[in-house]
Amino acid sequence: MNAATDQLIERLARDGETVRPLRSPVVRATLALIILALLSGFTILMAGDITGLRAHYAGRETLLAMEMLAMLSTAIVAVLAAFFASIPGRSRRWLAAPVPFLLLWFGLSGAGCLADLSRAPPATGVVSGRCLLFIFGTSAALAPWLIFRLARARPIEPLPVALLGGLGIAATSAFILQFFHAPRLTMIDLLVHIVAVASVVGILGLLNRPLLARP
Amino acid sequence: MTTSGNEESGAPLGDLLVAAQHGDADAYRAFLFAVIPFARAVARRRCWSGDMVEDVVQDTLLTIHRVRHTYEAGRPIKPWLAAIVVRRSIDAVRRRERLGRREVHDAVALETFADPAANEPTGADNRRSVERMTASLSQGQREAIELVKIREMTLADASRASGQSVASLKVNIHRAMKKLRSEFGRGDGE
Numbered sequence: 001m002n003a004a005t006d007q008l009i010e011r012l013a014r015d016g017e018t019v020r021p022l023r024s025p026v027v028r029a030t031l032a033l034i035i036l037a038l039l040s041g042f043t044i045l046m047a048g049d050i051t052g053l054r055a056h057y058a059g060r061e062t063l064l065a066m067e068m069l070a071m072l073s074t075a076i077v078a079v080l081a082a083f084f085a086s087i088p089g090r091s092r093r094w095l096a097a098p099v100p101f102l103l104l105w106f107g108l109s110g111a112g113c114l115a116d117l118s119r120a121p122p123a124t125g126v127v128s129g130r131c132l133l134f135i136f137g138t139s140a141a142l143a144p145w146l147i148f149r150l151a152r153a154r155p156i157e158p159l160p161v162a163l164l165g166g167l168g169i170a171a172t173s174a175f176i177l178q179f180f181h182a183p184r185l186t187m188i189d190l191l192v193h194i195v196a197v198a199s200v201v202g203i204l205g206l207l208n209r210p211l212l213a214r215p
Numbered sequence: 216m217t218t219s220g221n222e223e224s225g226a227p228l229g230d231l232l233v234a235a236q237h238g239d240a241d242a243y244r245a246f247l248f249a250v251i252p253f254a255r256a257v258a259r260r261r262c263w264s265g266d267m268v269e270d271v272v273q274d275t276l277l278t279i280h281r282v283r284h285t286y287e288a289g290r291p292i293k294p295w296l297a298a299i300v301v302r303r304s305i306d307a308v309r310r311r312e313r314l315g316r317r318e319v320h321d322a323v324a325l326e327t328f329a330d331p332a333a334n335e336p337t338g339a340d341n342r343r344s345v346e347r348m349t350a351s352l353s354q355g356q357r358e359a360i361e362l363v364k365i366r367e368m369t370l371a372d373a374s375r376a377s378g379q380s381v382a383s384l385k386v387n388i389h390r391a392m393k394k395l396r397s398e399f400g401r402g403d404g405e
Binding site: 002004005008009010012013014015016017018019020021022024086087088089090153154156157 | 233235236237238240241243244247248251269272273276277278280281282283284285286287288291294295296297298299302303
């Protein structure tokens with residue numbers, strides 16, 4: 001046995017005060033999602049344009065429902081996956097869990113854009129900047145809570161946790177954006193949405209260590 | 216304490232860690248000691264040197280200390296432990312590779328003298344060898360060997376430099392070579 005290792009163990013055993021074990025990732029993710037849902041619901045009820053959304057999707061309610069369900073599923077599964085990824089030894093499959101929902105979301109959004117194109121000439125895409133700012137702003141408002149909850153686990157591999165958390169936040173922001181959106185979406189708008197989501201995920205990914213790797 | 220705490224206490228690793236989470240220092244010590252063989256075995260699969268394996272084991276112990284609150288009682292402990300050791304092993308390998316890329320051996324960086332021959336790593340060794348070999352010679356013989364055989368001066372120049380006559384230089388060289396041959400057992404002439 002290495003003497004330095006022996007000394008290290010003695011020191012750690014001396015410093016080993018009581019710690020509160022974390023609850024299961026499902027419970028922790030559910031609590032985090034409830035808080036996110038309350039914040040999102042409050043924002044939508046206070047300032048969202050639910051009537052405008054209904055009018056825009058009149059006759060295409062199924063598409064709207066599927067698109068929003070895909071967004072919501074991406075957010076929920078990404079947040080759940082982030083909590084699982086933050087605990088050592090959990091299945092690596094969680095890392096890819098949100099991908100099908102993400103693809104479904106962008107696919108349905110693309111279908112929505114094409115439907116808009118067939119109904120009227122494409123808009124100028126001036127709403128893109130506002131969408132970008134909205135997703136950034138909402139993500140910035142929601143992220144601290146989720147990061148705080150995820151950091152409790154002190155993930156040994158913070159990058160995937162940050163990426164998944166970022167995706168969960170960006171998808172939630174995009175979901176809320178639906179209630180504030182301009183009536184017509186162009187392909188440029190969709191691309192801006194994708195860039196916005198990718199940027200939020202990328203920024204949190206870049207900041208993974210300072211945000212999550214607590215000493 | 217250098218024995219496996221797990222064997223001593225007879226408790227499963229998971230139970231020891233749960234007790235450690237509740238502040239039981241003895242259980243924690245036993246758990247950490249019991250973890251070492253497993254950590255070493257997992258680390259050996261990814262690390263190629265003994266030093267690296269020990270670094271990984273110590274990093275693993277520190278990480279366990281930092282994240283011991285993430286173990287959920289009742290769940291299998293081996294996947295939890297293995298994930299930590301594997302992560303620390305990957306970090307160690309990457310760290311070693313990064314260092315390897317930065318620290319390039321550069322022979323030019325060892326040069327300190329304007330004379331290229333003086334920078335040859337073997338030059339100093341050769342000089343020490345000659346000094347060792349000629350240590351047993353007399354002052355006159357050593358001087359004659361150094362001037363004529365090593366510095367390759369002519370007999371006339373060596374005579375002027377040393378003050379010895381040409382004849383005495385020849386005699387000293389002859390005796391020195393004879394002595395060196397007898398001492399170092401070489402018969403291949405001058």
